Amino acid sequence: MNNIFDSHCHYDDHWFDHDRQAVLDRVLGEGSCVSYVNHAATDTASALFGIECAKKYKNFYTSVGFHPEFANVLPPDWEQKLEELYLAAKATGKLTAIGEIGLDYHYEGYDREKEIEVFEKQLVFAKCKDLPVIVHCRDATADTMELLKKHGSRGVIHCFSGSGETAKEAVDMGFYIGFTGVLAFKNAKKALKALEQVPMDRLLLETDCPYMAPPPYRGQRCESPMIAEVVKVVAQQKGLTTQQVCDMTCDNAKRLYGIHTPE
Numbered sequence: 485m486n487n488i489f490d491s492h493c494h495y496d497d498h499w500f501d502h503d504r505q506a507v508l509d510r511v512l513g514e515g516s517c518v519s520y521v522n523h524a525a526t527d528t529a530s531a532l533f534g535i536e537c538a539k540k541y542k543n544f545y546t547s548v549g550f551h552p553e554f555a556n557v558l559p560p561d562w563e564q565k566l567e568e569l570y571l572a573a574k575a576t577g578k579l580t581a582i583g584e585i586g587l588d589y590h591y592e593g594y595d596r597e598k599e600i601e602v603f604e605k606q607l608v609f610a611k612c613k614d615l616p617v618i619v620h621c622r623d624a625t626a627d628t629m630e631l632l633k634k635h636g637s638r639g640v641i642h643c644f645s646g647s648g649e650t651a652k653e654a655v656d657m658g659f660y661i662g663f664t665g666v667l668a669f670k671n672a673k674k675a676l677k678a679l680e681q682v683p684m685d686r687l688l689l690e691t692d693c694p695y696m697a698p699p700p701y702r703g704q705r706c707e708s709p710m711i712a713e714v715v716k717v718v719a720q721q722k723g724l725t726t727q728q729v730c731d732m733t734c735d736n737a738k739r740l741y742g743i744h745t746p747e
């Protein structure tokens with residue numbers, strides 16, 4: 485198995501502080517089953533990390549954007565900051581998307597109005613720049629779908645946790661659906677139902693690492709090669725070989741993120 489594209493990862497997480505470079509060298513090095521990774525930025529520092537790595541590693545790509553978790557604590561000039569980060573990432577030639585952006589209603593105390601404002605402004609920004617969006621949606625399906633429709637957005641719903649109906653609705657809107665290691669969990673019934681609704685040309689694989697490690701690695705720090713366990717599940721569900729699943733999902737990520745590399 486080779487040619488895995490980890491479409492959504494967070495190698496800036498503190499869990500990688502002690503051996504980040506060694507991990508990235510291994511994940512992106514010769515003989516790895518992983519061909520590409522895409523860093524999902526969450527704030528300014530995270531976007532700058534992505535930009536630095538995109539310069540340093542040939543197969544490391546990055547998005548820029550502000551996660552809903554930080555909507556409350558953004559500086560007043562955050563929109564100007566977004567423009568600066570966009571320009572810096574664009575200059576690397578490896579900017580993939582605006583993200584991760586979205587709505588997270590999981591925790592009490594988050595300011596939903598502020599989340600919606602920050603999300604909408606970034607949807608408009610992405611549209612202006614003709615970029616896809618990487619959407620984070622937690623316990624906020626109705627509002628998220630409504631805003632994506634309102635702005636005619638395109639992109640991926642990452643770490644998909646919704647129902648089969650929502651998956652179908654998103655696919656019908658032209659969206660890609662990203663699945664993590666959750667798909668390989670023992671009680672993944674809901675995720676498998678959603679997978680049924682996603683045609684192979686709209687499926688992306690991701691770690692969302694360092695979280696969501698699939699079995700037999702559950703509880704451990706997740707790294708991109710662990711996607712191989714998810715590939716096995718998809719291959720079985722869709723009646724394909726594992727290599728076909730890797731190649732198709734890699735092509736999908738390249739298409740969505742506008743990556744053109746010689747074959």
Ligand SMILES: [Zn+2]
Pocket residue numbers: 492494524584692
């Ligand atoms: Zn993420």
